[in-house]
Amino acid sequence: MQAIQLQWIDYTVLIAYVAFVIGIGWTLARYMKTSSDFLTSARSIPTWVTGLAFISANLGALELVGMAASGAKYGIATAHFYWVGAIPAMIFLAVFMMPFYYGSKARSTPEYLKMRFDERVRGLNAIAFAVMTIFASGISMDALAKLLNELLGWNYNFALLICSGVVLLYVLKGGLTSAIYTEVLQFFMIVLGFAPVVYLGLKDVGGWHAMNHSLQAVAANPSALYLKDAGITYAPNAWTSAWQPLLGGPSANPMGVDWFAMIFGLGFVLSFGYWCTNFLVVQRAMAAKNMTAARNTPLVAAVPKMLFPFLVIVPGMIAVALTSMPDKNYRIPPPIVSQENYAKAVDAVRSANPADSVAAVKAVGDALGEKVAADKIASLVAANAASKLSDDQIKQGLYNSMTENYYSGVILSLVKKYCPPGLLGLALTALLASFMSGMAGNVTAFNTVFTYDLYQAYFVKGRSDRHYFLTGKVITVVGIVLSMGAAYFAKQYDNAMDIIQLVFGFVNAPIFATFLLGMFWKRTTGTGAFLGLFGGIAGSTVFHALTIATGNLPGVKGAYLWNILGQAVPESCKFPSEMAQNFWLAAFAFTVCFMLTLVISLATKSQKTDADLKGLVYSLTPKIVDHNIPIYQKPAVVGIVLLIVCVILNLIFW
Amino acid sequence: MGLDIRWPIGFMFTLIGALLAIHGAVVKSDHAISLGININLIWGVVLLVFGVLMLLGASRGKKNPPAA
Numbered sequence: 001m002q003a004i005q006l007q008w009i010d011y012t013v014l015i016a017y018v019a020f021v022i023g024i025g026w027t028l029a030r031y032m033k034t035s036s037d038f039l040t041s042a043r044s045i046p047t048w049v050t051g052l053a054f055i056s057a058n059l060g061a062l063e064l065v066g067m068a069a070s071g072a073k074y075g076i077a078t079a080h081f082y083w084v085g086a087i088p089a090m091i092f093l094a095v096f097m098m099p100f101y102y103g104s105k106a107r108s109t110p111e112y113l114k115m116r117f118d119e120r121v122r123g124l125n126a127i128a129f130a131v132m133t134i135f136a137s138g139i140s141m142d143a144l145a146k147l148l149n150e151l152l153g154w155n156y157n158f159a160l161l162i163c164s165g166v167v168l169l170y171v172l173k174g175g176l177t178s179a180i181y182t183e184v185l186q187f188f189m190i191v192l193g194f195a196p197v198v199y200l201g202l203k204d205v206g207g208w209h210a211m212n213h214s215l216q217a218v219a220a221n222p223s224a225l226y227l228k229d230a231g232i233t234y235a236p237n238a239w240t241s242a243w244q245p246l247l248g249g250p251s252a253n254p255m256g257v258d259w260f261a262m263i264f265g266l267g268f269v270l271s272f273g274y275w276c277t278n279f280l281v282v283q284r285a286m287a288a289k290n291m292t293a294a295r296n297t298p299l300v301a302a303v304p305k306m307l308f309p310f311l312v313i314v315p316g317m318i319a320v321a322l323t324s325m326p327d328k329n330y331r332i333p334p335p336i337v338s339q340e341n342y343a344k345a346v347d348a349v350r351s352a353n354p355a356d357s358v359a360a361v362k363a364v365g366d367a368l369g370e371k372v373a374a375d376k377i378a379s380l381v382a383a384n385a386a387s388k389l390s391d392d393q394i395k396q397g398l399y400n401s402m403t404e405n406y407y408s409g410v411i412l413s414l415v416k417k418y419c420p421p422g423l424l425g426l427a428l429t430a431l432l433a434s435f436m437s438g439m440a441g442n443v444t445a446f447n448t449v450f451t452y453d454l455y456q457a458y459f460v461k462g463r464s465d466r467h468y469f470l471t472g473k474v475i476t477v478v479g480i481v482l483s484m485g486a487a488y489f490a491k492q493y494d495n496a497m498d499i500i501q502l503v504f505g506f507v508n509a510p511i512f513a514t515f516l517l518g519m520f521w522k523r524t525t526g527t528g529a530f531l532g533l534f535g536g537i538a539g540s541t542v543f544h545a546l547t548i549a550t551g552n553l554p555g556v557k558g559a560y561l562w563n564i565l566g567q568a569v570p571e572s573c574k575f576p577s578e579m580a581q582n583f584w585l586a587a588f589a590f591t592v593c594f595m596l597t598l599v600i601s602l603a604t605k606s607q608k609t610d611a612d613l614k615g616l617v618y619s620l621t622p623k624i625v626d627h628n629i630p631i632y633q634k635p636a637v638v639g640i641v642l643l644i645v646c647v648i649l650n651l652i653f654w
Numbered sequence: 655m656g657l658d659i660r661w662p663i664g665f666m667f668t669l670i671g672a673l674l675a676i677h678g679a680v681v682k683s684d685h686a687i688s689l690g691i692n693i694n695l696i697w698g699v700v701l702l703v704f705g706v707l708m709l710l711g712a713s714r715g716k717k718n719p720p721a722a
Contacts, residue, residue, distance in 0.1 A: 009677050013670055020666040027657050049659055181659045188663060192704065196697050200688055420684035422677045422694040426670065 004151055004416050010425025017189065017429045018166055021436070024185070025170030025178045035469040038175035039448040040107050041287035045177070049184050050293065051300025054284040056183035059190060060438025061431060062140045064312055065147070069407030071316020072332055073227065074254045075215060075239030076653050077246065078316070079309040084267040086305050087646045089275035091639040093285075094298040097276050098635075099624055100519055101286055102294040103615050108286075109279040110453040116518045116616045117526035118607065119457070124533060126453035128507045129279060130446055134479065135500045137442035138486020143408070144435045145487065150336050151412050152428075160487055163432065167439050168480045172473060176287060176448070179440040183284075186433040187304070193430025194311055200418040201318040204328070214321040215239040225323050225332070226403045228254065239317065242653040256549075256577025265583025269590040273512035280445040291624065295635040302642050306649065319410045330417065333409035334370065334402035341369050346394045349377075354385040368398060376401035439483065447475040498556050502544065509586040510536020510593030517597050522610070522617045528601030536593025543588045549578040658715055664708030671701030 036042050070078040106112040110129065114122035141160055148159040170178050205211045216236040222228040238245045238253055245253035246262060275281060275298070285297035322330040337345075344367040352360035357378040364381075365372045380397040383389060389397070415427045451472045460467070490496040514533050517524040548559035548569055555563070558581065562569045575581040613620050626634045675698030685692055 009673070012673060016666060016670055016673075020662050024657070024659075024662050027662075031657075181657070181662075184659050185663050185666065188667070188704075192667070192701060196693055200691070200693065204689055418688055418693075420687050420694060421681075422674050423688070423697060426674065426697075 004412075004424070006152065006425065006428075007421040009422045010428065013422070013425035014429050014432070017433065021166065021182045021185065022169050022173075024181050025173035028174030028178045028181065031177070032173075032175055032469075035451070035465050035472055036107075037177070038469055039444075039451060039472050040283075041175070041177045041180060043287060044289050045180060045287050045293075047288060047293040047296045047300055049180060050284050050288045050297040052187045052304070053180040053183035054281055054297050054301040055304050056187040056190070056437045057179075057284060057441030058281055058438075059187070059308075059434055060136075060140050060441075061144045061147075061435035062438070064190070064194075064431065064434050065143065065408050065411055067309075067312040068316040068319070068411040071313035072320050072405070072407055072410050073316070075317055075320075076309070076313065077242050077253060077255055078313045079242055079649075079653065080246075080262060080266065082305055082309050083242075083646055083650050084262065085271040086275060087302050087642065088267065089271040090298040090302045090305065091643055092272065093276045093282070094295050094635045095639045096618075097515070097519060098285060098295040098298070099291065099621070100616055100618075101282060102288070102291055103621070106286075107452050108449050109277055109282055110449055112616070113514075113518070113529075114453075114457070116608075116613070117524075117529045120530045121514070121526060121533065122453060122457070124530065125511070126449050126457075130450055130454065132504055132507060133280065133442040133446040133449075134482045135486050135490075136504070137439050137446075137479075137483035139490050139496075139500060140435060140438050141483060142487040142490040144431075146491070147408070147412065147431075151409075151416070156491070160484060163435060164439065164480050164484055167436050167443065168477065171440050171443055171480075172476050175472070176283070176444045179444040180284060180287060182440065183437045186437040189433040190430045190437075191304070191311065193426045193433070194315075196423060197415055197418055197427055198311060198314055198318070201315060201322075201414055204418070205318055205321045205325070211317060211321045212240045214324045215317060218320055218324050222254070225320065226405055227320070239320065242650065244654060250576035250580060255579050256575075257580045257583060261580055261583035261587065265585075265587045269509060269512060269586040270583070272516075273508050273510075273586075273590075277511050277515050278508075279449060280441050283445050283448065292629055292633060292635075296633060296638065299635060299638045299642060306642070306646060315414050316407075316410055319414060330413075331400060332405045332407065333413045334399060335404055335406045336409075337368060337370060337398075337402075341367065342395055342398065344368070345398050346391055349381055349384055349394050349398070352381045354378075354382045357381065364398070368402070371403045372398075372401045373403050443476060443479045443483070446479045447472050450475045450479070495556050502556070505582060505585060506537050506540045506544070506589070509540050509589035513590050513593040513597060517594065517601070518617070520618045521601075522613055522619055523601055523606065524597060525601045525604045525606045526608075527604045528597045528599075531600050532593045532595075532597030535596040536589045539592035540585055540589035543585050547573045547575060547581055547585070549575045549581045552578070658712045660708045660712035660715065664705050664710075664712055667701045667705030668709065669705070671698045671703070671705055674698030675702060 032038050067078060101109065101112055104112055104115055106115055110122045110126040113125050141164065144163065145156045145159040148154040149156045170182055202208065202211065205214065218225060218227070219234040219236050219238040221233060223230040223232065234254065235245060235248070235252065246257065246259050250256045250258050285294050288294040288297050319332050322328045323332050345364050348364045348367040352363055354360070357374070360381045361372065361374045361377045364377050376397070380394065380401065384394065415424065419427050451468055455471055456468060490500070510533055513536065514529050518529060544558050545561040546559060548554060548557060552558070554560050554569060557578070559569045559573060575584065610620055615621050631637055674694045678692050678694030678698055682692070
């Protein structure tokens, strides 16, 4: 794909956005007087603002790019990550868990664990979280810098520096408030920047029904678009129905997942573990101005979250539909090939002997360095022999003949296809905004946890607030520098991203069991929670070492223990897809952590009295009385309404 | 906290909306790519209206300071 050329109007939009974001930081700087102002926003922000920030912090660049990619790979079933994997957990957080987070006056989720259990549990959680946020931020920076490099021709280092520089400026000036405020601005930027692209794409494929119609044809033969291996076919609704293909079992849907893994693994363990315990999002709700506002924050966020699939998944489906229509002259982008290799391959096409197509195909494929479709190369060589083709014509032919897809390029390829100068600037600014909101979210969560839960708790206790205020600022800089380091690490090693995400999985999967038991069972002890969490992490590591997805080789992707033992991986340890492996791993880790915590708690004595646990455990905390607030602000009522809407959405796309 | 976020959001989208709308109204050569629609003009106006609504909300909010 040729680099996208930006014009002055595009740069003007981009610069206007950056100027406003930095301006917000500078305006807020004068309100930053204490460490609490800087790190926790001193609990002063209205609900709609914390709600939109809640969702924006989660909406990183990886989500925009990744969800469009999954939309192409799996179709509308990708919406399960929203309607199953987010909404129920967000409602649970609002109705049941927020009262303890907000009511306990804890400044972070690890601090809640300290109050509920002891220092050990907090330490384990705080360290794991701090490391994770740095790597999460680094991975997404690396992905964005690569994208800007490949598609705009920007220098990788320059892209990395400029984006983190902007985030550093406004977070350092205005702290968490600055991050939350700019996240709201970024939210609108992302929605308003991508909406016209989705509209134009849908219009181009002939509307929703025409898109579904072409996707039905694709499902019958997905290998024609290189979406699956040759010979695999699905029912016509594999890309257009969310539940029916899932109920047919792993072999009936492109995700390769069964309904139990989807509901228990994703919908319960992974989803509740992320939305209800991850400080990155919970922090936004904790910054709200009062208890009702804090509880309503995830509910406000649930509304856009429920509708996001139409913004982020539909582009992937549009891309597949477009690829299946020959007259649209579009394909899902193939792997990125250097200009050098293109030039070599063009020469190979010119010098190939049309009579010996096998040799021609091999020569061209080797020159390009990618797998190619034999029939397309053969006809390209023949066409060139019949009448000399230009370099660009041959390049286009090579582009179309590659048999692998670079799904991460889907969203930008649509932006490039439909956006004239002006709108192009807006859409690219939206992409940058999504990246910055994700990064600022990670950095503000990191500096709070590091300052309060590690620095103040273990290293330098009992100093003045001024000391911790300055520490928070220094840690902000350190956090950004470390994330850049993590980005270079991810760039350096091809496997880095797999390994990092694997470790996230190990750490994240069991944690919800700890919070669940801690909040709702007063008998849970610190020793039980600590050992249970440890056992859960160890359990997921062992589970991963023994299992693998069909088609992967033992190693980073799992099952390396069999290699060490010198045995073949037994069939019973194979999953139909990586996604299925992940979901089952989560389910397993949760169960181990839950059972261990339960048993060890029963066997040990709690160090905390009932009085200590008031406000931290469900049965020992007075119920919140909602009588004095209007019905549309009552979390339980709003939560039920949202849940009903979510069920209706699932039924519509059944 | 001191700043009503609707002000910067309103100003930014008013500015960008006006910019896109004017660009769309003046430059008419690049509509082919967006399926023959003058998307810059249309979407510029949408952004402009959104920005102005935000500004209106912010200026009305000032008269009724939010309960702390």
